[in-house]
Amino acid sequence: MRLCTRDNGTRDGQLCVASPDGTRLRTVPGVPTLQRLLDDWDTLLPAAQAAAEGPFDEPLDPARLLSPLPRAYAWMDGSAYINHIVLVRKARNAEPPATLRTDPLVYQGGSDAFLAPTEPIPLEDEAFGCDFESEVAVITGDVPQGVSKERALDYVRLVPPVNDVPLRNLIPDELAKGFGFFVSKPSSAFSPLALTPDELGHAWSDGRVHLPLRTHLNGALFGDPNAGPEMHFSFADLIAHCARTRPLRAGTIVGSGTVSNVDRSRGSSCLAEKRMLEVIDTGKATTPFLRVGDRVRITMEAPDGRDLFGAIDQVVARYVRPA
Amino acid sequence: MRLCTRDNGTRDGQLCVASPDGTRLRTVPGVPTLQRLLDDWDTLLPAAQAAAEGPFDEPLDPARLLSPLPRAYAWMDGSAYINHIVLVRKARNAEPPATLRTDPLVYQGGSDAFLAPTEPIPLEDEAFGCDFESEVAVITGDVPQGVSKERALDYVRLVPPVNDVPLRNLIPDELAKGFGFFVSKPSSAFSPLALTPDELGHAWSDGRVHLPLRTHLNGALFGDPNAGPEMHFSFADLIAHCARTRPLRAGTIVGSGTVSNVDRSRGSSCLAEKRMLEVIDTGKATTPFLRVGDRVRITMEAPDGRDLFGAIDQVVARYVRPA
Numbered sequence: 001m002r003l004c005t006r007d008n009g010t011r012d013g014q015l016c017v018a019s020p021d022g023t024r025l026r027t028v029p030g031v032p033t034l035q036r037l038l039d040d041w042d043t044l045l046p047a048a049q050a051a052a053e054g055p056f057d058e059p060l061d062p063a064r065l066l067s068p069l070p071r072a073y074a075w076m077d078g079s080a081y082i083n084h085i086v087l088v089r090k091a092r093n094a095e096p097p098a099t100l101r102t103d104p105l106v107y108q109g110g111s112d113a114f115l116a117p118t119e120p121i122p123l124e125d126e127a128f129g130c131d132f133e134s135e136v137a138v139i140t141g142d143v144p145q146g147v148s149k150e151r152a153l154d155y156v157r158l159v160p161p162v163n164d165v166p167l168r169n170l171i172p173d174e175l176a177k178g179f180g181f182f183v184s185k186p187s188s189a190f191s192p193l194a195l196t197p198d199e200l201g202h203a204w205s206d207g208r209v210h211l212p213l214r215t216h217l218n219g220a221l222f223g224d225p226n227a228g229p230e231m232h233f234s235f236a237d238l239i240a241h242c243a244r245t246r247p248l249r250a251g252t253i254v255g256s257g258t259v260s261n262v263d264r265s266r267g268s269s270c271l272a273e274k275r276m277l278e279v280i281d282t283g284k285a286t287t288p289f290l291r292v293g294d295r296v297r298i299t300m301e302a303p304d305g306r307d308l309f310g311a312i313d314q315v316v317a318r319y320v321r322p323a
Numbered sequence: 324m325r326l327c328t329r330d331n332g333t334r335d336g337q338l339c340v341a342s343p344d345g346t347r348l349r350t351v352p353g354v355p356t357l358q359r360l361l362d363d364w365d366t367l368l369p370a371a372q373a374a375a376e377g378p379f380d381e382p383l384d385p386a387r388l389l390s391p392l393p394r395a396y397a398w399m400d401g402s403a404y405i406n407h408i409v410l411v412r413k414a415r416n417a418e419p420p421a422t423l424r425t426d427p428l429v430y431q432g433g434s435d436a437f438l439a440p441t442e443p444i445p446l447e448d449e450a451f452g453c454d455f456e457s458e459v460a461v462i463t464g465d466v467p468q469g470v471s472k473e474r475a476l477d478y479v480r481l482v483p484p485v486n487d488v489p490l491r492n493l494i495p496d497e498l499a500k501g502f503g504f505f506v507s508k509p510s511s512a513f514s515p516l517a518l519t520p521d522e523l524g525h526a527w528s529d530g531r532v533h534l535p536l537r538t539h540l541n542g543a544l545f546g547d548p549n550a551g552p553e554m555h556f557s558f559a560d561l562i563a564h565c566a567r568t569r570p571l572r573a574g575t576i577v578g579s580g581t582v583s584n585v586d587r588s589r590g591s592s593c594l595a596e597k598r599m600l601e602v603i604d605t606g607k608a609t610t611p612f613l614r615v616g617d618r619v620r621i622t623m624e625a626p627d628g629r630d631l632f633g634a635i636d637q638v639v640a641r642y643v644r645p646a
Contacts, residue, residue, distance in 0.1 A: 011362055011572075039334055071572060073394045073435035079502075097500040107502040108431040112396035112572040124469060124568070146447060146644030167568060177420040179402075179430040180503015186569040245447070245490060246509040249394060249435040321469030
């Protein structure tokens with residue numbers, strides 16, 4: 001199933017099912033929102049599956065789609081690609097944690113106000129060092145406290161990519177306070193479509209999405225690293241970590257962290273990595289952080305070239321504080 | 324108004340209004356949940372206010388009340404009492420941050436699965452070092468990104484105390500990873516009643532609650548520090564900080580951090596402070612962290628002795644992981 005949420009003027013939008021080619025959609029009778037479907041998955045799934053048979057009576061307008069969950073009860077973002085951790089820590093003169101390969105890095109992110117996939121990134125000050133982070137995420141059902149890695153994937157309901165926006169120049173001072181990210185991680189945006197794992201076929205394997213995640217910056221390919229093999233901690237590892245001391249409730253979103261490959265020819269999924277590679281090569285970062293008007297596009301395609309999730313396609317816009 | 328949420332078998336419970344003496348309640352016609360009221364506050368407030376006139380047709384059974392928001396879209400917990408920060412950092416041999424008095428400490432906490440006010444704290448292992456933290460919190464409406472401190476209090480809708488449960492022995496390793504608290508901060512519980520600020524009279528002043536917050540441990544008074552004068556950052560400061568780079572959506576909960584006074588005769592609002600004072604005085608902490616069966620009770624009374632929020636009253640229970 002390919003699920004999406006259409007803006008209908010409400011806070012949670014209208015749940016819709018998209019056609020296999022992603023050009024048309026329809027609503028699901030009796031299931032107004034995606035959160036409602038997740039809250040009562042076993043009971044309501046048949047209605048969604050029936051709707052997914054079509055007919056798809058309306059065209060899908062990407063500009064009207066919100067993030068699949070416009071607001072969520074939990075957004076837990078991991079950092080599961082070792083190559084990314086090593087490069088960004090080097091960029092801010094910080095050591096990788098001693099438990100780099102044994103204990104997942106996860107932070108709790110803001111989930112009350114996600115941006116729509118085509119909504120501008122509201123930036124007050126370019127000096128904040130605005131970046132993008134192209135990631136993959138999963139949306140879970142109710143996960144019991146202390147779930148094992150072996151059972152964790154049973155609770156994966158949907159997969160959407162995400163653009164997790166960091167404000168790089170606010171991070172060092174914030175992390176120095178010891179409480180983790182907060183103002184340095186403003187609202188994220190998710191792909192228009194969230195897919196059940198079966199839609200990914202063999203690409204969903206070992207709790208990983210074995211497909212390239214493609215990022216374009218201002219129309220030029222910036223990177224297309226594969227999200228699969230170098231994801232050191234799988235989604236099973238991440239979910240088990242997140243649920244170690246508390247349950248996760250339906251609609252919890254768990255992120256992979258910035259997708260990153262050691263092979264430099266695959267490019268990067270954030271500016272910070274590219275800048276660090278420039279420092280390593282030339283002593284100086286020359287790629288700037290995002291400026292007002294810059295455009296980031298994140299997509300993922302099936303091996304046969306079919307677009308899977310629609311595009312996260314965001315322009316950076318100047319934000320002016322209220323008086 | 325004194326609002327609460329009764330367990331009716333749904334995830335969000337049933338919004339109710341409590342009588343002035345806190346012994347009876349009634350539902351609000353047309354407003355099923357507290358989140359719904361917060362989502363459309365201006366429109367639905369008259370219905371809630373009308374219900375608050377009574378009659379209160381049912382007895383209030385504390386055992387049936389959930390946290391006012393059983394799940395919320397955002398829980399942002401500050402640490403606004405300098406005395407607490409200094410003591411707990413000393414306890415883990417960490418320096419207070421350089422910006423202790425100028426930049427609020429806030430972390431994003433888990434908000435998808437709050438405990439009910441009388442629900443046991445599910446603890447897998449006493450070696451985790453389970454503690455309590457008695458705090459005050461506010462629940463906001465929609466706060467615009469970049470709101471000023473001068474306007475921030477306009478968005479405060481409700482005040483509930485909270486027990487923010489930390490697992491002290493998991494904190495050092497987790498903070499060493501640099502991403503802040505996660506597994507070391509499991510589910511919090513809120514007071515049965517959330518009050519509109521006007522219910523606090525003069526005690527709600529300067530964005531602070533100027534009343535003692537009373538904690539009992541196993542039936543004995545553990546502390547009753549005043550939540551007002553020593554709250555270095557007010558809720559206006561905390562909300563403005565939280566909204567610096569993103570908006571806050573209706574139902575966001577912002578916490579004060581552990582209430583703490585320099586005057587030792589007021590006791591403490593967490594075990595970690597008491598243990599640190601023991602180390603300072605005798606070289607050794609003798610008060611243990613919470614054990615299975617221990618009971619924590621958190622209340623706040625008006626100057627005339629009236630109970631304001633009902634009691635957070637939790638027993639620590641052994642949690643067994645699923646197979």
